[in-house]
Amino acid sequence: MTEIDAIDRRILALLQKDGRITNAELAQRIHLSASACHRRVQRLEEAGVISGYVALLDQRKVQRPTTVFVEITLTGQADDILDAFERAVRAIPDVLECHLMAGTADYLLKIVVEDTDDFARIHRQHLSRLPGVRQMHSSFALRTVFRTTAIPV
Template identity: 50%
Template sequence: MDAIDARLLSALQRDGRQTVTDLAAAVGLSPTPCARRLARLEAEGVIEGYSARVDQARIGFPVSVFIQVELESQSKDAIDTFERAVRGFDRVMECHLMTGTRDILMRVVAADLTDFDRFLEDKLMRVPGIRSMRSSFALRTMVRRQVLPVRVSA
């Protein structure tokens, strides 16, 4: 990745709806080479896709819950089984395999406490292989970045 790729990615992260012409002007290219670079970054998987950032509270999910999960076993099969199950839960916004005393850290959204309780009882508590769970409710988000720092590769 060179400096132009880095500028392209930074500009796209700030505004993914820019036209190729506007993006090219922002990074100092003409539109055709800019489009070629975009296509290459997409083909290489650097650009994973395009989406809109949506305010979760304004669409009815003001509650964020962080759930620490300890599995009964840390075998590949146990982790794969858990992962397959939670991939099907649309309330799970993030799910990370962790080091330390808890195996999994998840961020789940909910409409309210009753909605979260329903999610636990109807979904998460039915996943086989969970030893224990601990939930923490976010009071407010202090920092949420959507733009990754982009560095030029050596």
């Protein structure tokens, strides 16, 4: 793919704010013809810059108001240990994000739960069974100050 130019950046910024915007409205807002705008969006999709479109849900309205961050330290850093852990954690439907970290923990997980009982269930059924785990620390978010999915472009 060629470089992302200023017009592409404006398209990406607008789509991140409203993924349901029509091509006609998007074209109007960035001052392009509808066909030129559509070609640019298609090019960004085909290049994988736009990897998909999703609906963002309100955690509270789907009874998952509590965010838990789980720091995990493994027994080692060998590829087979990392691979086994990553395969297993991908299979846990409650885990929204898993990051390999540099720092005090090897991995950081983000989980949204109904309450402490729900987290206890997830811990008992899934987290405690993850391979290669030496230590686990969980922190409950008291309040989300702000959240965004928009990547600065």
